[in-house]
Amino acid sequence: xxxxxxxxxALTHRPSVAMATGSPISLRxxxxxxxxxxxxxxxxxxxxEMIAELLSKEKHDVVLLQEVWxxxxxxxxxxxxxCSHQHSHYFKSGVIGSGLAVFSKHNIQDAFLYRYSLNGYPxxxxxxxxxxxxxxxxxxxxxxxxxxxxxxxxxxxxxxREHDSYLPHRVVxxxxxxxxxxxTSRGADLVILSGDLNMHPQDLGTRLLRTYTRLQDCYAExxxxxxxxxxxxxxxxxxxxxxxxxxxxxxxxxxxxxFFKGSKKVCVKCKLFSTxxxxxxxxxxxxxxxxxxxxxxxxxxxxxxxxxxREHESCDTDALxxxxxxxxxxxxxxxxxxxxxxxxxxxxxxxGLLGLALLLxxxxxxxxxxxxxxxxxxxxxxxxxxLGALCLATLLGALLLYVFHCTQVxxxxxxxxxxxxxxxALQEKLRGRPLGQPGDLLxxxxxPSEPTLLDPKE
Amino acid sequence: xxxxxxxxxALTHRPSVAMATGSPISLRxxxxxxxxxxxxxxxxxxxxEMIAELLSKEKHDVVLLQEVWxxxxxxxxxxxxxCSHQHSHYFKSGVIGSGLAVFSKHNIQDAFLYRYSLNGYPxxxxxxxxxxxxxxxxxxxxxxxxxxxxxxxxxxxxxxREHDSYLPHRVVxxxxxxxxxxxTSRGADLVILSGDLNMHPQDLGTRLLRTYTRLQDCYAExxxxxxxxxxxxxxxxxxxxxxxxxxxxxxxxxxxxxFFKGSKKVCVKCKLFSTxxxxxxxxxxxxxxxxxxxxxxxxxxxxxxxxxxREHESCDTDALxxxxxxxxxxxxxxxxxxxxxxxxxxxxxxxGLLGLALLLxxxxxxxxxxxxxxxxxxxxxxxxxxLGALCLATLLGALLLYVFHCTQVxxxxxxxxxxxxxxxALQEKLRGRPLGQPGDLLxxxxxPSEPTLLDPKE
Numbered sequence: 001x002x003x004x005x006x007x008x009x010a011l012t013h014r015p016s017v018a019m020a021t022g023s024p025i026s027l028r029x030x031x032x033x034x035x036x037x038x039x040x041x042x043x044x045x046x047x048x049e050m051i052a053e054l055l056s057k058e059k060h061d062v063v064l065l066q067e068v069w070x071x072x073x074x075x076x077x078x079x080x081x082x083c084s085h086q087h088s089h090y091f092k093s094g095v096i097g098s099g100l101a102v103f104s105k106h107n108i109q110d111a112f113l114y115r116y117s118l119n120g121y122p123x124x125x126x127x128x129x130x131x132x133x134x135x136x137x138x139x140x141x142x143x144x145x146x147x148x149x150x151x152x153x154x155x156x157x158x159x160x161r162e163h164d165s166y167l168p169h170r171v172v173x174x175x176x177x178x179x180x181x182x183x184t185s186r187g188a189d190l191v192i193l194s195g196d197l198n199m200h201p202q203d204l205g206t207r208l209l210r211t212y213t214r215l216q217d218c219y220a221e222x223x224x225x226x227x228x229x230x231x232x233x234x235x236x237x238x239x240x241x242x243x244x245x246x247x248x249x250x251x252x253x254x255x256x257x258x259f260f261k262g263s264k265k266v267c268v269k270c271k272l273f274s275t276x277x278x279x280x281x282x283x284x285x286x287x288x289x290x291x292x293x294x295x296x297x298x299x300x301x302x303x304x305x306x307x308x309x310r311e312h313e314s315c316d317t318d319a320l321x322x323x324x325x326x327x328x329x330x331x332x333x334x335x336x337x338x339x340x341x342x343x344x345x346x347x348x349x350x351x352g353l354l355g356l357a358l359l360l361x362x363x364x365x366x367x368x369x370x371x372x373x374x375x376x377x378x379x380x381x382x383x384x385x386x387l388g389a390l391c392l393a394t395l396l397g398a399l400l401l402y403v404f405h406c407t408q409v410x411x412x413x414x415x416x417x418x419x420x421x422x423x424x425a426l427q428e429k430l431r432g433r434p435l436g437q438p439g440d441l442l443x444x445x446x447x448p449s450e451p452t453l454l455d456p457k458e
Numbered sequence: 459x460x461x462x463x464x465x466x467x468a469l470t471h472r473p474s475v476a477m478a479t480g481s482p483i484s485l486r487x488x489x490x491x492x493x494x495x496x497x498x499x500x501x502x503x504x505x506x507e508m509i510a511e512l513l514s515k516e517k518h519d520v521v522l523l524q525e526v527w528x529x530x531x532x533x534x535x536x537x538x539x540x541c542s543h544q545h546s547h548y549f550k551s552g553v554i555g556s557g558l559a560v561f562s563k564h565n566i567q568d569a570f571l572y573r574y575s576l577n578g579y580p581x582x583x584x585x586x587x588x589x590x591x592x593x594x595x596x597x598x599x600x601x602x603x604x605x606x607x608x609x610x611x612x613x614x615x616x617x618x619r620e621h622d623s624y625l626p627h628r629v630v631x632x633x634x635x636x637x638x639x640x641x642t643s644r645g646a647d648l649v650i651l652s653g654d655l656n657m658h659p660q661d662l663g664t665r666l667l668r669t670y671t672r673l674q675d676c677y678a679e680x681x682x683x684x685x686x687x688x689x690x691x692x693x694x695x696x697x698x699x700x701x702x703x704x705x706x707x708x709x710x711x712x713x714x715x716x717f718f719k720g721s722k723k724v725c726v727k728c729k730l731f732s733t734x735x736x737x738x739x740x741x742x743x744x745x746x747x748x749x750x751x752x753x754x755x756x757x758x759x760x761x762x763x764x765x766x767x768r769e770h771e772s773c774d775t776d777a778l779x780x781x782x783x784x785x786x787x788x789x790x791x792x793x794x795x796x797x798x799x800x801x802x803x804x805x806x807x808x809x810g811l812l813g814l815a816l817l818l819x820x821x822x823x824x825x826x827x828x829x830x831x832x833x834x835x836x837x838x839x840x841x842x843x844x845l846g847a848l849c850l851a852t853l854l855g856a857l858l859l860y861v862f863h864c865t866q867v868x869x870x871x872x873x874x875x876x877x878x879x880x881x882x883a884l885q886e887k888l889r890g891r892p893l894g895q896p897g898d899l900l901x902x903x904x905x906p907s908e909p910t911l912l913d914p915k916e
Contacts, residue, residue, distance in 0.1 A: 089879065092872035093575065095864045109883050111876050112637050117551065117573065122861075131861075133868070138641070179570050183596070186645035381840040389847035400858075403580075403589075406553045410591065414550035418569050421547065425567050 025144055025299040030060040031194040031258055033154070033233075033290035034067050035240065036099070042240060043285055048073050050280065051287050052080035055103065059084045060294065062141070063103040064152040064194045067288075069132065074101050091152075094119075094133020100152045100195075102139050110140040114180045117411035118169040118337075120156055122404065129156050129166075136177050136195075138184055146266060146299065149188035151181060153195040155205070168337020170198065171330050172415045174205030178212040179418070190268060190299060191215065191261040196233075196290065198255050206257075208330050211323045215259035218273045218295040227275030228252060233291045237278035240289035258295045265304055272296040317430060324426045331419040338412040345405035352398030359391035483602050483757040488518040489652040489716050491612070491691075491748035492525045493698065494557070500698060501743055506531050508738065509745050510538035513561065517542045518752065520599070521561040522610040522652045525746075527590065532559050549610075552577075552591020558610045558653075560597050568598040572638045575869035576627040576795075578614055580862065587614050587624075594635050594653075596642055604724060604757065607646035609639060611653040613663070616713075626795020628656065629788050630873045632663030636670040637876070648726060648757060649673065649719040654748065656713050664715075666788050669781045673717035676731045676753040685733030686710060691749040695736035698747035716753045723762055730754040775888060782884045789877040796870040803863035810856030817849035 034051060035041045055063055055077075063085060068074050074090045081088070085103035089111045092098065098113070114136050120129035136153040155173045156166050174197070185191045193215055199205045201217070209215070219231040228235050232252030236243055246253065262268035275291040366384060492509065493499045513521055513535075521543060526532050532548045539546070543561035547569045550556065556571070572594050578587035594611035613631045614624050632655075643649045651673055657663045659675070667673070677689040686693050690710030694701055704711065720726035733749045824842060 089875070092868040092875065093865075094868060095861050097868060107883075107886075108879060110641075111879050112641055113575075113872060113876075114572065115575065117571075133865070183568075183570055184641040382843055385840055385843045385847070389843070389850075392847075393851075403553055407551075407591070410550040410552060410555060414571060417548070417550065418571075421566065421569055425565075428565075 022301050025146070025301075027062070027143060027148075027190075027297045027299055028058075028060040029062045029064070029192055029194065029258055029295045029297060030055065030058070030292065031064045031152075031256060031294075032066070032288055032292040033196040033256060034065050034073075035288040035290065036068050036070060036073050038070050038073070041289075044073075047285070047287055048076055050283060052077055054287065054292075056081055056084045058294075059105070061105050061143070062148075062150055062192065064150070065101040065103075066152065066154040066196045067099045068101045069096055069099050071097065077101070077103065089137070089139055091135060091137040093135050095131040098133050098135045098137065099154060100135065100137045102137065102150065102152055104139070104141055104150075106141045106143045106148070108139045109142055110138075112138045112184070114138075114176065116155075116169075116173045116176050117414070118172045118408065120166060120169060123401075127157065127159060134173065136180050138180070140188075143190065143299070146189040146301075147187065148190040148192065149185045151191070151193040151195075153177060153193070153197070155196070155198045158198050165340070168333055168340070168412065171205050171208070171333045172337070172412065174199070174208050175330060175334075175415055175419065178209045181209075181213050181215070185213075185261075189263050189266045191259075191263075192297075193259040194257065194293070196256050201254055204326070204329055204333060207326050210259070211319065211326050213259075213261070215261050216268075216270075218258040218260065218270045218293070218297075219254070221260075222270040222273035222295070224272045225274070226272070228277055228291060230254060231273075231275060233275060233293065234289070235278050235291065238286055238289055238291070239278075240286065256290055256293055258293050260295075260297060262299075265301065267300040267302055269298045269300065270295055271298050320426055320430050324423055324430065327419050327423050327426070331416060331423070334412055334416045334419065338409065338416060341405055341408040341412055345402060345409055348398050348401035348405055352395055352402060355391050355394030355398055359388065359395060362388055362391060480759050483604070483759075485520070485601060485606075485648075485755045485757055486516075486518040487650055487652065487716055487753045487755060488513065488516070488521045488750065489610075489714060489752075490523055490746055490750040491654040491714060492523050492531075493746040493748065494525050494527050494531050496528050496531070499747075502531075505743070505745055506534055508741060510535055512745065512750075514539055514542045516752075517563070519563050519601070520606075520608055520650065522608070523559040523561075524610065524612040524654045525557045526559045527554055527557050529555065535559070535561065547595070547597055549593060549595040551593050553589040556591050556593045556595065557612060558593065558595045560595065560608065560610055562597070562599055562608075564599045564601045564606070566597045567600055568596075570596045570642070572596075572634065574613075574627075574631040574634050575872065576630045576866065578624060578627060581859075585615065585617060592631065594638050596638070598646075601648065601757070604647040604759075605645065606648040606650065607643045609649070609651040609653075611635060611651070611655070613654070613656045616656050623798070626791055626798070626870065629663050629666070629791045630795070630870065632657070632666045633788060633792075633873055633877065636667045639667075639671050639673070643671075643719075647721050647724045649717075649721075650755075651717040652715065652751070654714050659712055662784070662787055662791060665784050668717070669777065669784050671717075671719070673719050674726075674728075676716040676718060676728045676751070676755075677712070679718075680728040680731035680753070682730045683732070684730070686735055686749060688712060689731075689733060691733060691751065692747070693736050693749065696744055696747060696749070697736075698744065714748055714751055716751050718753070718755060720757075723759065725758040725760055727756045727758065728753055729756050778884055778888050782881055782888065785877050785881050785884070789874060789881070792870055792874045792877065796867065796874060799863055799866040799870055803860060803867055806856050806859035806863055810853055810860060813849050813852030813856055817846065817853060820846055820849060 032051065034048070036044060036048070038044055068077070068090070071090065078088050081103050085105055087104040087106065087108045089102045089108055091100040091113050093113060093115050102108070116134050119134045120127060122130045124130065134154055134156060136151055139150050141148040141150055156170050158164055158166065158170070181191070181193060197206060210217070219225070225231070229251060231254045233254055233256035234241055234246065235252035236246055236250060258273070260268050260270065272295070274294045276287060278291065279286055362384070490509065492506070494502060494506070496502055526535070526548070529548065536546050539561050543563055545562040545564065545566045547560045547566055549558040549571050551571060551573050560566070574592050577592045578585060580588045582588065592612055592614060594609055597608050599606040599608055614628050616622055616624065616628070639649070639651060655664060668675070677683070683689070687709060689712045691712055691714035692699055692704065693710035694704055694708060716731070718726050718728065730753070732752045734745060736749065737744055820842070
């Protein structure tokens with residue numbers, strides 16, 4: 001219970017004072033998929049008003065929003081939160097934007113965006129994911145002298161769990177997400193990742209992300225939880241949620257997360273994790289079709305010693321073996337996707353060739369009266385032009401599809417190559433190591449590799 | 459001259475032994491734009507044979523190639539270099555690939571690719587840059603116990619220096635390149651970046667990259683240089699180079715680079731930097747239309763002390779002020795690009811609307827005989843269908859262009875937002891600091907921010 005006392009103390013202290021004396025710091029994080037498709041999402045404007053009201057009242061340290069598709073809505077929130085959250089960033093990508101927005105009480109020092117290489121198909125316009133350039137955004141915050149790397153992301157939606165044609169895309173997105181987090185979080189005192197992953201806790205992509213980055217799940221790690229059963233973030237009670245889409249999970253599913261990780265400089269604990277529960281007291285409808293997440297984190301600065309560094313770095317052989325299995329599983333899934341993309345590319349090529357052949361045939365037939373003036377035009381003129389236009393449209397359409405599927409094939413091949421390399425490196429590490437030795441492919445936040453070979457004393 | 463002796467010693471020592479005793483390590487880096495467009499680049503196959511011969515003879519530690527457009531050529535090199543360079547990686551992206559390949563004598567532990575958000579226009583097919591998904595590839599090497607982050611990249615070509623419509627694209631690419639290098643190189647003992655930047659040494663993008671990352675240019679830093687005048691890598695003497703394209707620089711230009719940076723653990727020196735000189739003795743033609751670069755680096759491991767850490771970290775106010783100016787200049791260039799992209803998007807929208815209006819008008823005229831059976835069909839049927847097809851093609855083409863230019867606008871807006879944020883952060887740093895104080899936005903490789911506030915003693 002000493003921690004609770006420290007937590008209360010932290011809440012009353014001014015942060016900078018807290019840091020100067022080495023006392024704990026409280027950090028409150030909020031995450032919500034706002035379902036902000038203008039003219040399509042129900043009650044969009046009043047819901048944004050409700051969200052702004054909640055945020056300016058609750059004054060979370062960091063607010064991570066997804067599906068803020070319209071910049072006007074971001075600007076509305078920015079205006080409303082001008083007093084409570086002075087710093088903000090809106091990530092732009094794709095055709096309509098990434099939908100990702102960050103509001104913060106702490107200074108945003110830097111921002112960086114990584115667009116996923118795969119993100120659905122432009123011709124599946126009714127799903128729309130391709131048009132929102134799905135990405136992971138990183139903002140670097142100065143939290144009372146600590147460097148916090150805060151990531152917000154939104155992965156491709158799952159439209160049908162049984163026949164999920166987007167699964168390889170989501171697996172590649174999860175792969176790129178863990179790569180981005182791993183490679184950009186070195187040197188961070190604290191890492192926070194939040195967003196709508198569109199994956200259940202035990203799904204391949206979630207496991208891939210968590211085993212590689214060793215991020216901790218607020219729901220699993222919290223000391224106190226207040227929210228929906230099993231931390232569900234899409235629930236049947238929410239009036240905006242289609243009950244049919246949730247089936248066979250009739251109570252709900254958990255696809256939104258807040259993850260965290262400390263470093264050798266800062267130990268992080270989740271004191272309270274909560275979700276909204278489908279309705280808002282005194283309001284006619286909820287904030288969104290997703291439930292909002294809120295985490296109260298406690299940052300406990302610790303003395304950096306050689307021992308803490310090593311302790312933090314240690315990863316056991318079991319974790320490495322699990323990681324090898326997960327990456328291998330992901331590789332299999334990517335291969336399935338690659339097979340499909342290659343087939344689609346092949347189909348596009350064949351269709352294009354067919355269009356070209358028909359066009360040439362038609363031109364040849366059309367040329368008959370020119371070459372032999374006595375011959376009659378074999379086609380009625382209207383059909384001739386219509387057929388010609390159809391052939392040309394087929395040819396051009398197939399060409400565009402061919403180019404598109406080429407990029408898909410390259411992206412999937414690239415991900416598979418990287419996974420093969422990763423499995424090789426992990427296996428080599430496994431082979432060359434007895435049980436319980438420290439690793440450096442995992443858990444590398446804030447722990448630059450030790451200069452073991454540089455020190456002649458060692 | 460003590461360094462030269464150490465260098466000779468390093469060459470004769472086995473690397474791991476060298477590291478164990480803290481002795482210097484020699485690292486030889488090679489870079490070449492291979493000009494490998496199958497069926498278009500001259501003497502492609504014999505040139506790859508020459509390159510393979512050179513590399514297997516010279517046995518550089520790290521070989522960084524650009525424009526290896528065909529995977530078959532990469533596989534050919536991989537087979538030929540199986541003995542000299544056991545480790546390799548080929549980065550795939552875009553429609554035909556990124557063209558980036560790495561061959562290494564040292565173990566590749568991890569690979570990661572960042573595709574630039576802007577890279578020319580698909581309808582400028584004769585320039586072709588859009589189809590090669592230009593990117594920066596990162597491989598993490600284990601060089602005798604040191605973690606080396608090695609980057610290879612290729613930016614958009616410059617086709618006309620006077621009226622360079624791709625300048626904003628290249629500036630955004632340089633911006634994203636410095637971001638990627640800065641954010642992913644924390645924790646590295648050694649950073650190497652090489653490639654064809656398609657920018658002169660004093661160009662905005664080069665300055666942006668160098669002032670932000672503080673990478674050192676081998677040509678400027680080398681103790682001994684052997685190569686073309688002023689380090690040119692596109693020279694008039696090269697028979698594959700078009701003399702007209704070089705004008706007004708009649709002798710040549712320098713657009714290929716090898717950059718390096720050490721850390722508090724390793725001091726890096728460039729002992730020898732060389733370029734090829736337009737022809738290869740005993741061969742009928744050169745390796746490529748670009749000159750090849752080769753750098754002999756010397757890594758000097760140093761004892762990590764608090765003093766070295768701080769010394770490495772210090773950046774003066776002048777450097778910060780220069781950086782603010784450079785980023786501001788880049789922002790202006792991005793704004794010019796944004797203005798152009800918005801105009802193109804507007805043009806696409808207007809053209810699309812025009813196509814739609816014509817199509818509707820035509821359909822209305824076509825519907826007249828159906829509505830008033832006594833009226834005659836006002837159009838000859840053939841013209842009717844041809845015009846209809848043309849309107850539809852205009853509409854669809856304009857739609858595709860509109861979608862494309864939307865992504866361009868979003869990417870440019872995103873880069874501009876990030877630059878604005880960066881200028882703000884840098885200015886704040888400048889305002890709050892007297893001359894000569896250490897900085898943390900610059901030079902952060904291997905130097906995690908100090909836990910100044912965590913230590914009650916401070």
